Amino acid sequence: MKMKSILAGATLALLMSTAAHAGDVRIMWYSDGVEGEVMKDLVGRFMKENPGINIILDNVSYGVVREQLPVQLEAGNGPDIARVAQIKDNARHWLDLRPLVKDPKYWDDNFGAQADWMRPDGSKQISGFMTQITLTGGFANKTLFDQAGVEIPGPKATWEEWAAAAKKVKESQQVPFAMAIDRSGHRITAPLLSYGANYIGKDGKPAPLDKGAKDFLTKFVGWNQDGSFSKDVWVSAAGNTYRAAAEDFINGQLPFYYSGSWQVANLATKIGTNFDWVATGSPCGPVTCTGMPGGAALVAIKYTKNPKEVAQFMDWFAREEIVKEFSERTLFLPGHKAVVDKGGLDFKTDNALAKAALTKFVDASKTTSETALKLPAWRWSDTFYAAIVTRVGQTIAGELKIDDTFARIDADIAQKVKDAGQ
C-alpha cells in the first residue's frame, strides 16, 4: 500500500506540474471514512453555483498527504488546496487568505480558536479552517467484554486498569491481543501527557523527555513485550511510518483500541451489526485523563496560480450551513464556533453506537489538558512524534534498551532542531 501511495503521489506531482488553467482549482483530499463522498457532492454543488471555477478533487491516501505533499511543497509545487493533518509543521507553505476572503472577521470569529495551529508563529494570516476537530480516545468491543464477563472500566479508569481488563478479555475470548494503539506519535502523546509529560521547554523549544514520558513509554514497551498490546502495529515498519490498528478492531480481534474520533464513521460503516462497540474516552494516568486534540485542516497553498478562485471556494466551504452539513454527514466534530455554539447537530446516521460514541467524544473534550491544547500549534510537535515512533518501534522490536531509547529520542530531536538552524 505504501508503494501505491508513492506511485499515486508521483503521478499527482506530475499532473500538478502541468500548467494550471485559469479557473482550475486542484484539491488534494484524503479520507478516513465517508468524507470523500460528501466532499465530492459538495464540490459538485459549488461548481454548479460557480460555473467559472473547475474544481479537481484528487482523492489520495493519507500516506500521500503525509509523505509526498511536504516534498512537493518544499519544491514550490503542490495542489491549490489540501486537506492536511500535519498542519503547523508546513505552515510556511500555506497561503494567507486574509486579503482574499470576503469577510476576514467571519473567519476570525468562527475559526480563530484553531488559527494558530495552521499559521507561522507570530503571524495573523488566515490559512484555512479545520474540516474536523478530533480527539484521541479509546474504543471497546462491548460484545467481547460481555462474552468474557468482564466489566468495561469506568470513565476514570487508568491505563493499568484498562490493560488488566482487556487482558482478561483476551484470555477468555482467545483473541490475539488485548489492546492496540495506532503507530502514531500523536496518538501515543495522549497517554504520555496523562502521565505528566511535557514536551515544550521553557524557551519554547523541545525539552528532553521527562519522567512522565519515560514512565509511560517504559510501561508501553513492557505491555508490547508481554503481548498485552498488539506488537504487530508498532514493529510493522521502520522509521516513523504511520500504521492504524483499526482493521484488527473491525475484525473483532481487539477488546480495546486507542485511536480517535475520526474513526467513528469508519467503525460504524465497517462493523455494522457484527458486534457492539463503545467509545470510552481516554484512560487516565497519574496526572490527568486527557486525549490529544487535532484534526484535519483545509488549507490553501501559497504556490497556487489561482488565488482568487481558491479563496472563493474556501469562502463557500467555510459557510456555516456547509460546515454544519459536512459535519452531520461525515460524523465529524465541527471546528466552526457558531455551529458548535448553536448546537443541534443532527448526525446523519441511524447507528445508535456511532451517535453515542460522538457524544462520548464531545464529553471527553471537556477534560483535555492545557498542554494537549498547546501542542497542535507548537512547531516541534511532529518532530517529537517522529522521534518517539521511530525509537519506540525499534525498542519493541528488541533493538534498543529502554534507556538507550530515551537518549536516542532526545538526540534525534536535538539534531532536527540543529538541522533546522534553530
Add this chain to the structure above:
Amino acid sequence: MSTTTNTSRLGSLLMTPVHLLMRIVDVPLRSLQKATGISGMAAFFLAPNMLIFGIFVLLPLVINFVYSMTGGTAFFLAERNFVGAEQYSRLFTCGSYLDPMSCQEDAFWTAVGNTFWFVILQVTLMILVALVTALILNRDLAARSFWRAVFFFPVLLSPVVVGLIWKWILQRQGLLNFGLYQFGVEPYTWLTDRNWTFVATIGVSLWAHMGFYALILLAGLQAIPKDLYEAAEMDGTKPARVFWRITLPLLMPNLLVVVVLALIRAVQIFDEVYVLTGGGPGTSTLYLTQYIYETGFASALRNPGLAAAASILMGLVLVVLTLIQLGIGQRGEKKGKR
C-alpha cells in the same frame, strides 16, 4: 523478367523521396564536415545522446553531490547552507562500525549491515537456485515450455504486486497461517519476527527475480556444443564430472554476468521489501535505498543533505560493481577474439 523490372522500378520510385531528403540533409552536413573534419562529425552525431545523458544523468549526479555538501531541511539549493563534508562526517561518526548503535547515524549503519548480509545471502542463493533451475529446464522435460514460463512469470510482475502478494500470504491472518491452521499449527506472526522477516525478504526476492537469471543461464547451457556431452557419454564419464569439467567451465561467462547483475540488483533492493515489511520489524529489513528514501523524503526528521551523502556512497559501491561487470565483459571479448 518483366516482374523483376517492375519491382525494380517500384523500388526506385519509393526511394525517390528518401534520396531527395538525403540530398537536402547532405548540404549542411558536408559544410559541417569541411569545418570540423571527420572526428568533429562523430562528436556532432553523439551530441544529442550526450546532451540527454548530461541533463538526466550527469547533472543530477552533480546536484546530488552539491546537496551532500549542504545542510538544513529546505529542498531548494539556494535556501541550503554549505557545510562541507559534515554530512559524510556524520555518517562516519562511529564508536565501532560493527555496532551500529555506537554510530551517530545508527540507521545508516544498520541499513549498511542489513544490505551487506542481504547481498551475500541473496546472491549466493540466487546463483545456486537459478543454476539448478536452468539445469532442470535444459533437460528433455514434458511440457518444458510451460515450466520455463512458470519460472519466468514472477519476473513480469511489478515489485509492488510481488510485495502485496507475499504480504497477503505471510501476514498474521494470511494464507500461510490459514494453511498451517488446517493442520493444527498455531498461527505465527511471520512479519513481526526479526529473523523470519529477513528470511522472507530474501525468499521473496529470489522468487521474484530468479526466473530472469535462470533464463540467462539457460541460454548459456544451450550454447554448449552437444558433441562434448556425447563424447563424455561415450567415454563413460560420470554426470558429476561432466558438470564440473564441461558444463560449469563453459557456462562461466554467463555465470559471471549473472553474479554481477544479481549483486547490483541486490544492493539496490527496495520496492518489494518496502511493501512487504516497511523495513521492519524495527530496522531488521531496513536496506540502504529505503534509508536514503526515508532520510530524504518520508520522515518528519528528514535531511536531504544526509540522504544525498548516503546515496553518493551507495553510488560508489555500484560503480565498483559496474566496473567489475565491464572488466568481465572485456575479458570475455578478448577471449572470443583469440
